[in-house]
Amino acid sequence: MDKIRVTGGTPLLGRVVISGAKNAALPAMVASILTNETVELENVPFVRDILTTRKLLTKMGVQAEVREDGTATLNAAQASGHDAPYELVKTMRASILVLGPLMARFGRAHVSLPGGCAIGARPVNLHLMGLEKMGATCDVVHGYVDASSPGLRGAHILFDTVTVTGTENLMMAATMADGETVLDNAACEPEISDLASLLRSMGARVEGDGTRTIRIKGVPKLHGCRHRIIPDRIEAGTFAVAAAITRGDVIIAKCAPEHMAALLLQLIGIGSEVGIENDCMRVRGKDPILSRDVTTQPYPGFATDMQAQYMALMTQGNGTAVITESIFENRFMHALEMVRMGADIRIEGRRAVVRGGKPLTGANVLASDLRASASLILAGLVARGDTLIDRVYHLDRGYERIEAKLAALGAKIERVR
Ligand code: EPZ
Numbered sequence: 001m002d003k004i005r006v007t008g009g010t011p012l013l014g015r016v017v018i019s020g021a022k023n024a025a026l027p028a029m030v031a032s033i034l035t036n037e038t039v040e041l042e043n044v045p046f047v048r049d050i051l052t053t054r055k056l057l058t059k060m061g062v063q064a065e066v067r068e069d070g071t072a073t074l075n076a077a078q079a080s081g082h083d084a085p086y087e088l089v090k091t092m093r094a095s096i097l098v099l100g101p102l103m104a105r106f107g108r109a110h111v112s113l114p115g116g117c118a119i120g121a122r123p124v125n126l127h128l129m130g131l132e133k134m135g136a137t138c139d140v141v142h143g144y145v146d147a148s149s150p151g152l153r154g155a156h157i158l159f160d161t162v163t164v165t166g167t168e169n170l171m172m173a174a175t176m177a178d179g180e181t182v183l184d185n186a187a188c189e190p191e192i193s194d195l196a197s198l199l200r201s202m203g204a205r206v207e208g209d210g211t212r213t214i215r216i217k218g219v220p221k222l223h224g225c226r227h228r229i230i231p232d233r234i235e236a237g238t239f240a241v242a243a244a245i246t247r248g249d250v251i252i253a254k255c256a257p258e259h260m261a262a263l264l265l266q267l268i269g270i271g272s273e274v275g276i277e278n279d280c281m282r283v284r285g286k287d288p289i290l291s292r293d294v295t296t297q298p299y300p301g302f303a304t305d306m307q308a309q310y311m312a313l314m315t316q317g318n319g320t321a322v323i324t325e326s327i328f329e330n331r332f333m334h335a336l337e338m339v340r341m342g343a344d345i346r347i348e349g350r351r352a353v354v355r356g357g358k359p360l361t362g363a364n365v366l367a368s369d370l371r372a373s374a375s376l377i378l379a380g381l382v383a384r385g386d387t388l389i390d391r392v393y394h395l396d397r398g399y400e401r402i403e404a405k406l407a408a409l410g411a412k413i414e415r416v417r
Helices: 022-034 048-059 093-106 125-133 164-174 190-201 233-245 261-269 304-314 333-340 370-382 402-408
Strands: 003-007 013-017 038-042 063-066 072-075 108-112 137-141 144-148 156-158 180-184 205-207 213-217 225-228 249-253 273-277 280-284 320-324 344-348 351-355 364-366 386-390 412-416
Touching: 003 370, 013 402, 022 038, 022 048, 022 072, 022 093, 022 164, 022 190, 048 063, 048 072, 048 093, 093 108, 093 125, 093 144, 093 164, 125 137, 125 144, 125 156, 125 164, 164 180, 164 190, 164 213, 190 205, 190 225, 233 249, 233 261, 233 280, 233 304, 233 370, 261 273, 261 304, 304 320, 304 333, 304 351, 304 370, 333 344, 333 364, 333 370, 370 386, 370 402, 370 412, 402 412
Parallel strands: 013 249, 038 225, 156 180, 364 386
Antiparallel strands: 003 386, 003 412, 038 072, 063 072, 108 144, 137 144, 180 213, 205 213, 249 280, 273 280, 320 351, 344 351
């Protein structure tokens, strides 16, 4: 298994170009199931979760091509499969996103339940509740969801918890249902609006995305389209924190600063300088780094996918910061690894109390999930000596060429095969 070695102590300097958003490209690819015409995508990140999605779609008979230049071509004219097998779903929970499109197009789906993951139980009960409200039958048998419907009907669906993929799944399911569907307390992440804009360019009637109430009027058929995926706000955020923690000066290009307001306000609050010009941001890290509390929230609040990176930053703060994780019940695995590097972090249920000011030293550490791996790289960038991060396959799921991008900014980082 690959590892990554980071040698700390170098302020990052220069310009980095952000890739397309993994969490927008995944639903966009599965949306191709909704039509028998060609869907062309641009700005697709060449990361492992995208390749897993290609494999899943190919198994269902979709002609799916993904290229390193960021383009993808998908055509589901020959698609006949309704199966999302356990072997694939267990490697990527987002596979559950095929449920909505399969139900909309074929009225049938046999999808493995994702099961738990390192950061929490992550049930999909709200996805199934929504489909049942639309008239489907969803049985869970032998670890699979067996869903069927003679034809989905529009419905009023109220989520008791804001769910990103739940909103995406039901938005896609509703595109060809009979009548209007209203999604209430819906997620309003930028990735939701990106999917809505793709669906509209396929002929769907979707309104209200970006707000807590989304309305979808069903249409008989959808057609092909060309769509450019939005930039990855979590990758951009990771590089912004890298500039702040190393007291560096980095231009983050081809990103969408308007999608990152909560993080940028937090960085300004801790003393970093942030400049914005169109699709570019300049982040300059300053001393001292001011310790500042944060609570993760659904968008537009502070993203849970930035929590681990922010924790690494707060280990370098000039006081104490309390980080509250309100979305997932078990998303502090990275804290214990940072403690191995000399950080002072105490976990109290969903709160982490981070006492800053203790210099970190390099160590062998273990990545438990995608964002945890990124946070350990950030901690390694300011630690004395070498940090060796194991299980970086997590990282490859969602960051495109991160070592090369960091090395181009002056980081001492290499992959150890
Ligand atoms: C999406 O996951 C993202 N993944 C996650 O990013 C992200 O952390 C998360 O949204 C929150 O922002 C993709 O878009 C592929 P949720 P998702 O449903 O949709 C509970 C990354 O690092 N819930 O919004 O699976 C759930 O347990 C990944 O890129 C139910 O109870 O998250 C959680 O506590 C990690 N029942 C909360 O809602 C349901 O049916 C929010 O989860 C669904 C969710």
